[in-house]
Amino acid sequence: MDSVRPSRPPAAPPRTAPVAAADARRLAGIGLWLVLLPLAGWAGLRLVGAEPKFRWSQAVSFTPYAAAASLVPLLAAVGLRRRATAVAAFAVTASLAAAVLPRALPDGNPPADGPSLRVLSANLYHGSVPAGALMDALRRHRPDVLVMVEFTPETSAALDRAGVARLLPYRVSAPEPDGQGSAVYSRLPLRADGPPLPGEGPRQIPALLTLPDGREVSVVAVHACAPSGGWRSGCWASSIRALPPAGGRLRVLAGDFNSTLDHAVLRELIATGYRDAADVTGKGLAMTWPYLDQPWFFPKVAIDHLLADSRIAIRSFATSALPGTDHRAVVTDITLPAAS
Structure with a gap:
């Protein structure tokens, strides 16, 4: 008697190329949305100015890179002819571009034909910049005003020995260890404008410059707390809000704000009547940190600024490397309005 062999189910027909292509397009569409949704959330938070506490105050500094990254899902959606995804991607890219691109476009200036000043500001990275390098920068840039943060007693003494008084004879300084000190040196007469600003964190000192x-x-030496964890999270925003608003006497704020133009707290300060020198000159994407012990491809951010009263004309803005610090120095030329 012949054995009965169990029957096998018929083999599935091979997948056709159109079906496989459709599956690939579907997976590509899902992948596009997975890339796009975080960027959409980024754009939404940046648009409304919300700054939640899950490290967003640090991440939002990299908005220019998010704007560039948003082009990837947009171009992919257009290439794959996924209309709904392309429309959503375009909205995200447009929102981020509206926040970032104006920084690369120069603005006009108010009429100003008064005295001109050059301001050099630098974060000295716990006083690690050699006094000789600072003196070289003074001779090269010839500033009228020098603003320094993370200014230590050792740096103060070294500059005195190097003869800084021959170039900038006037000063208001509060040297402190551990990167907490600040100083303003000047070619023109200078005096303190009260005590350091209130608040925790590094010293932020106001000075009064007397013109001819x-x-x-x-002139205020600015050094806001870093927006990191622990007590510094609260110190960061409060140290920026402690800065004087624009109005009344002409004022310049210069130094390390530890904030970019993508931080709502900095934009709120600017809205009182300041203008950001880098933004005004179309150099708002000139990055200033971090440049020490980082690979070349590590993304940089613009956290060092000069804010000037809106009545002041901003003629030029540039960054300059200094040895021993992770920040670029900032050199700004301004012209004050004529005396009334």
Whole structure:
């Protein structure tokens, strides 16, 4: 008697090329949305100015890179002819571009034909910049005002020995260890404008510069707390809000704000009547940190600024490397309005 062999189910027909292509397009569409949704969330938070506490105050600094990255899903969606995804991607890219691109476009200036000043500001990285390098920078850039943060007693003494008084004879300084000190040096007469600003964190000191025509201009050395974890999270925003708003006496704020133009707290300060020098000159994407012990491809951010009263004309802005620090120095030329 012959054995009965169990029957096998018929083999599935081979997948046709159109079916496989459809599956690939579907997976590609899902992948596009997985890339696009975080960028959409980024654009939404940046648009409304919300700054939640899950490290967003650090991440939002990299908005220019997010804007560039948003082109990837947009171009892919267009290439794959996924209309709904392309429309959503375009909205995300447009929102991020609206926040970032104006920084690369120069603005106009108010009429100003008063005295001109050059301001050099630098974060000295716990006083690690050699005094000789600072003196070289002074001779090269010839500033009228030098603003330094992370200014230590050792740096102060070294600059005195190097003869800084021959170039900038006036100063208001508060040297402190551990990167907490600040200083303003000047070619023109200078005096303190009260005590350091209140608040935790590094010293932020106001000074009054006396012009040849007798007018006074306020210069504030800015060093906001870093927006990191622990107590510094609260210190960061409060140290920026402690800075004086624009109005009244002409004022310049210069230094390490530990904030970019993508931080709502900095934009709120600017909205009181300041202008950001880098943004005004179309160099708002000139990055200033970090440049020490980082690979070349590590993304940089623009956290060092000069804010000037909106009545002041901003003629030029540039960054400059200094040895021993992770920040680029900032060199800004400004022109004050004529005396009334």
